[in-house]
Amino acid sequence: MAERSDVIYTWTDEAPMLATHSFLPIVQAFSRAAGVTVATADISLAGRVLAAFNLGPDELGVLGALTKEPDTTIIKLPNVSASLPQLKAAIAELQAAGYDLPSYPDSPRTAQERAARARYDAVKGSAVNPVLREGNSDRRAPAAVKAYARSHPHSMGEWSPTSRTRVATMSAGDFRHNERSVIIPEEGTLQIRLRPANGAEPLLLRKELAVTAGEVLDATFMSAAALDAFLAEQVAAAQADDVLLSVHLKATMMKVSDPIIFGHAVRAVLPQTFARFGGLLDQEGLRAEDGLGAILAGLEQVPEGPQVREAIEAELAAGPRISMVDSERGVTNLHVPSDVIIDASMPAMIRGGGKLWDASGAKADTLAVIPDSSYAGVYQAVIEDCKANGALDPRTMGSVPNVGLMARKAEEYGSHDKTFLVPVAGTVEVVVVDGVDAAPGTVLLSHEVAAGDIWRACQTQNAPVRDWVHLAVTRARATGAPAVFWLDPQRAHDRALTVLVERYLGEEDTTGLDLRVLDPVAATRLSLERARRGEDTISVTGNVLRDYNTDLFPILELGTSAKMLSVVPLMNGGGLYETGAGGSAPKHVRQLLEENYLRWDSLGEFLALAEALRHVAQVRSKPSAAVLADALDAATARLLEEDRSPARRLGAVDNRGSHAWLALYWAQALAQQTADAALAQHFAPVARALEETNEQVQAELVEAQGHPVEIGGYYRPDHALTAAVMRPSATFNQIIDTF
Ligand SMILES: NC(=O)C1=CN([C@@H]2O[C@H](COP(=O)(O)OP(=O)(O)OC[C@H]3O[C@@H](n4cnc5c(N)ncnc54)[C@H](OP(=O)(O)O)[C@@H]3O)[C@@H](O)[C@H]2O)C=CC1
Ligand SMILES: O=C(O)CCC(=O)C(=O)O
Ligand SMILES: [Mg+2]
Numbered sequence: 001m002a003e004r005s006d007v008i009y010t011w012t013d014e015a016p017m018l019a020t021h022s023f024l025p026i027v028q029a030f031s032r033a034a035g036v037t038v039a040t041a042d043i044s045l046a047g048r049v050l051a052a053f054n055l056g057p058d059e060l061g062v063l064g065a066l067t068k069e070p071d072t073t074i075i076k077l078p079n080v081s082a083s084l085p086q087l088k089a090a091i092a093e094l095q096a097a098g099y100d101l102p103s104y105p106d107s108p109r110t111a112q113e114r115a116a117r118a119r120y121d122a123v124k125g126s127a128v129n130p131v132l133r134e135g136n137s138d139r140r141a142p143a144a145v146k147a148y149a150r151s152h153p154h155s156m157g158e159w160s161p162t163s164r165t166r167v168a169t170m171s172a173g174d175f176r177h178n179e180r181s182v183i184i185p186e187e188g189t190l191q192i193r194l195r196p197a198n199g200a201e202p203l204l205l206r207k208e209l210a211v212t213a214g215e216v217l218d219a220t221f222m223s224a225a226a227l228d229a230f231l232a233e234q235v236a237a238a239q240a241d242d243v244l245l246s247v248h249l250k251a252t253m254m255k256v257s258d259p260i261i262f263g264h265a266v267r268a269v270l271p272q273t274f275a276r277f278g279g280l281l282d283q284e285g286l287r288a289e290d291g292l293g294a295i296l297a298g299l300e301q302v303p304e305g306p307q308v309r310e311a312i313e314a315e316l317a318a319g320p321r322i323s324m325v326d327s328e329r330g331v332t333n334l335h336v337p338s339d340v341i342i343d344a345s346m347p348a349m350i351r352g353g354g355k356l357w358d359a360s361g362a363k364a365d366t367l368a369v370i371p372d373s374s375y376a377g378v379y380q381a382v383i384e385d386c387k388a389n390g391a392l393d394p395r396t397m398g399s400v401p402n403v404g405l406m407a408r409k410a411e412e413y414g415s416h417d418k419t420f421l422v423p424v425a426g427t428v429e430v431v432v433v434d435g436v437d438a439a440p441g442t443v444l445l446s447h448e449v450a451a452g453d454i455w456r457a458c459q460t461q462n463a464p465v466r467d468w469v470h471l472a473v474t475r476a477r478a479t480g481a482p483a484v485f486w487l488d489p490q491r492a493h494d495r496a497l498t499v500l501v502e503r504y505l506g507e508e509d510t511t512g513l514d515l516r517v518l519d520p521v522a523a524t525r526l527s528l529e530r531a532r533r534g535e536d537t538i539s540v541t542g543n544v545l546r547d548y549n550t551d552l553f554p555i556l557e558l559g560t561s562a563k564m565l566s567v568v569p570l571m572n573g574g575g576l577y578e579t580g581a582g583g584s585a586p587k588h589v590r591q592l593l594e595e596n597y598l599r600w601d602s603l604g605e606f607l608a609l610a611e612a613l614r615h616v617a618q619v620r621s622k623p624s625a626a627v628l629a630d631a632l633d634a635a636t637a638r639l640l641e642e643d644r645s646p647a648r649r650l651g652a653v654d655n656r657g658s659h660a661w662l663a664l665y666w667a668q669a670l671a672q673q674t675a676d677a678a679l680a681q682h683f684a685p686v687a688r689a690l691e692e693t694n695e696q697v698q699a700e701l702v703e704a705q706g707h708p709v710e711i712g713g714y715y716r717p718d719h720a721l722t723a724a725v726m727r728p729s730a731t732f733n734q735i736i737d738t739f
Contacts, residue, residue, distance in 0.1 A: 041062065
């Protein structure tokens with residue numbers, strides 16, 4: 001990684017990584033011509049695993065440090081936030097490729113195994129985004145994208161007023177109801193300990209926790225008993241109502257708590273199997289947390305396997321219908337913890353008219369189980385709105401952009417190192433060690449807990465809150481749209497945050513702006529009501545709702561969140577440009593391997609790149625970068641107008657075809673602009689060559705489609721093989737590689 005290069009383009013996983021093989025050579029060729037350097041940083045899951053064992057460079061670490069430099073510009077593509085089954089698959093692939101890596105120690109016994117486990121656990125889950133997000137988030141649909149969605153509406157499933165789809169969430173005992181919060185007056189050090197109810201010595205859960213002045217610190221827990229009772233009720237309710245049982249969690253970002261909750265859900269649908277064979281499954285290391293898929297696969301190696309499998313199948317057959325991820329392959333919602341991720345799964349269901357797939361591949365209503373009630377009400381409010389008013393109409397609906405509090409691992413998404421599965425009943429206490437304007441030993445927060453409960457603390461630093469409020473005011477001013485802070489007066493954390501929001505709004509010039517604070521359900525209703533009238537409403541939210549809303553509203557408005565502009569102004573002056581708001585679309589990889597067709601849309605990359613180049617122009621004093629950016633935006637707008645984005649089916653323009661169109665339009669725009677005569681002159685022959693060969697190039701790209709391809713790996717494919725697959729037009733490559 002060339003650390004001083006103008007732009008750092010991230011090398012990630014799955015579909016975006018495939019697209020990068022085609023798009024990056026174009027980006028580098030165009031940028032080079034304008035004197036802008038573009039280097040890559042490998043932050044893929046495989047790259048991170050190798051770095052964790054010193055078998056490869058720690059490019060994420062370097063990139064994390066660069067986020068604090070004022071002249072850094074990073075383009076961040078989506079990466080796999082690995083669930084344990086994915087991490088294990090990546091390790092197996094790397095081992096088979098000859099890397100000397102230990103297997104994942106499920107039950108570490110030696111010091112060496114514990115060390116290996118700690119390294120792997122640091123790579124697991126959402127281990128990239130929190131490191132790079134040294135700023136708050138500004139996600140919105142650019143005008144050209146919104147205009148395209150209005151003139152080319154995606155299909156929306158119909159909503160019937162009699163739909164039986166609904167959200168089930170807990171009414172007590174969950175993270176929302178147990179939350180307690182304080183604002184830390186002065187910096188200091190805390191400790192988290194558990195005082196067992198049986199009078200035994202306190203257990204130190206976290207020896208030292210540094211806190212900063214003015215930060216919001218909260219603590220809460222999910223009661224295992226309340227969760228199990230709730231899940232048992234939902235299993236029965238789904239069966240009684242004959243709707244599909246579906247469970248929506250974020251086992252990737254909430255990498256400690258949510259896999260545990262997922263495990264409870266797996267056990268809730270198989271109570272008899274676990275009562276009978278739980279001991280055996282434990283002994284074999286087959287954990288409900290890893291999903292039904294891992295259990296069924298693991299049973300192949302166990303002598304009693306067929307018996308257990310029979311029990312599972314019988315119990316599934318007798319229970320409620322479970323929603324399917326892939327009905328053809330028999331993959332249920334409970335097979336893999338990372339297959340159904342709430343931010344994308346709930347909006348896709350709502351876009352589809354409240355339906356999910358059953359085992360026969362038919363669509364059916366669902367009972368969507370979202371155990372913690374902190375944010376579940378948002379989805380229920382959307383469902384109620386759709387039942388009452390029908391599906392939203394992408395041709396007319398307004399937009400709900402987001403300003404999200406995210407910097408410095410804000411709120412729940414930074415809580416993993418403070419989340420604990422409670423080993424014995426007792427009292428968890430957050431205690432002052434020093435500082436904090438309190439006597440050592442003072443208990444700041446405490447909860448009575450039982451064994452199996454999930455306790456966690458979250459931190460929200462003060463400077464990010466102030467920056468977030470400022471960003472909200474800036475966006476409200478720039479757009480004239482009302483900005484609504486989604487804060488829940490029933491939650492201790494949100495009440496503390498409201499105090500800070502009011503304080504920092506007092507520092508801003510807010511004359512003439514419409515700024516409100518509403519609870520999330522009221523905010524959802526208002527935003528939808530306005531959207532139905534074609535009006536825009538900025539949602540100003542915490543970190544989790546940032547994630548949820550930036551899939552929810554784009555998926556309804558634009559059909560996908562891949563088309564979002566996703567800017568993270570870094571607090572020290574750098575710029576992080578995320579590509580879209582969606583993920584790495586694993587399904588797209590399978591389609592490429594089976595039929596050499598990649599339906600991934602790189603629009604998010606195009607939008608992010610233009611903003612990144614503008615940032616380079618400013619922080620590196622390179623005016624031609626701004627010329628590149630303006631021409632790129634013009635090319636992107638034209639790509640949309642002329643409908644050159646990837647289609648979904650063989651024989652049409654796919655990801656590679658859309659890149660070739662973009663290169664043509666970009667070169668033409670550069671040749672025609674008058675701001676930089678040297679660039680115009682440089683690009684005139686390039687534009688001509690691309691025009692003259694365009695028909696042939698597109699034909700070559702379509703010709704390549706329609707048969708299986710081999711790229712030599714999933715998590716770490718062979719670079720040369722993948723490049724050959726992703727760059728099949730010799731005519732196009734010749735132009736890009738030589739100008
Ligand atoms: N910023 C980040 O790093 C993020 C990473 N992730 C990671 O991504 C993975 C998958 O997550 P998942 O929840 O399934 O969500 P995804 O957003 O990856 O996929 C859901 C669906 O959205 C559509 N989609 C998403 N992006 C595009 C695109 N650029 N072009 C066309 N269609 C697109 C696809 O629909 P269709 O099948 O109809 O084509 C896809 O199947 C996980 O490993 C997750 O951890 C998730 C979110 C953000
Ligand atoms: O980091 C992740 O796992 C996902 C991030 C995400 O979904 C988002 O930021 O929208
Ligand atoms: Mg998301």
